[in-house]
Amino acid sequence: MLEYINGKIAETGPAHLVLDINGMGYLINISLHSYSQLEGKTEAKLYIHEHIREDAYTLYGFADMAERELFRLLISVSGIGANTGRMMLSSMSPEEIRGYILTDNVNQLKGIKGIGAKTAQRIIVDLKDKLGKEPVDQKLFAPQDNTISDEALSALVMLGFAKNSAQKAIDKITSQSPDLKVEQVIKQALKML
Numbered sequence: 001m002l003e004y005i006n007g008k009i010a011e012t013g014p015a016h017l018v019l020d021i022n023g024m025g026y027l028i029n030i031s032l033h034s035y036s037q038l039e040g041k042t043e044a045k046l047y048i049h050e051h052i053r054e055d056a057y058t059l060y061g062f063a064d065m066a067e068r069e070l071f072r073l074l075i076s077v078s079g080i081g082a083n084t085g086r087m088m089l090s091s092m093s094p095e096e097i098r099g100y101i102l103t104d105n106v107n108q109l110k111g112i113k114g115i116g117a118k119t120a121q122r123i124i125v126d127l128k129d130k131l132g133k134e135p136v137d138q139k140l141f142a143p144q145d146n147t148i149s150d151e152a153l154s155a156l157v158m159l160g161f162a163k164n165s166a167q168k169a170i171d172k173i174t175s176q177s178p179d180l181k182v183e184q185v186i187k188q189a190l191k192m193l
Helices: 032-038 065-075 082-091 094-102 106-110 117-131 144-158 163-176 182-192
Strands: 004-012 016-021 024-030 043-053 056-062
Touching: 004 024, 004 032, 016 043, 024 032, 024 043, 024 082, 032 082, 043 065, 056 065, 056 082, 065 082, 065 094, 065 117, 082 094, 094 106, 094 117, 106 117, 144 163, 144 182, 163 182
Parallel strands: 024 056
Antiparallel strands: 004 016, 004 043, 016 024, 043 056
16 A cells, blocks of 8 residues: 655646656646645655556545545545545645535535535535544634525515625625624615615
8 A cells, every 4th residue: 555655746737647756657646735735846745545446546646644634534425436535625625625514514515516415414424523623713614604695695586686686796795894794784785786
């Protein structure tokens, strides 16, 4: 079992990397998160996850051990394969994924390509206790922001405003003043519409 591979970067792309080790090139699949950490470097040390199936032997590499551990937790969830796990880590940082799982934020998780509502709920149920031992900044991932926006949008649509224009107004208000309550967001949106 490979723990890590250290070598010269022969070729790189947003989804893969070729490491040259003594004249042998290893094709390693990477996430955008790892790609951004390796950008501009000529050498890399990648922590490896070997994905072995009867028809393929694939290597997944990660710039740090924490990202690899989160990847392994994600693929342990039923319905999440290695490519979906990599897609998740390419869509969001490991810290964001951890935060959304720990704060039960289904909406953010289902925003990732390939993740539906049921899969997002399964990820939260399966991984919340496993990740719960690690501290997370609750302010960064508070689900109330989405709830406030959703409630305000629903109220404005029920009042007869077009959904698109109401959403634009709400987005503008919440980006300028993220700590407002639902009633305050609605009042300000009514002034703008």
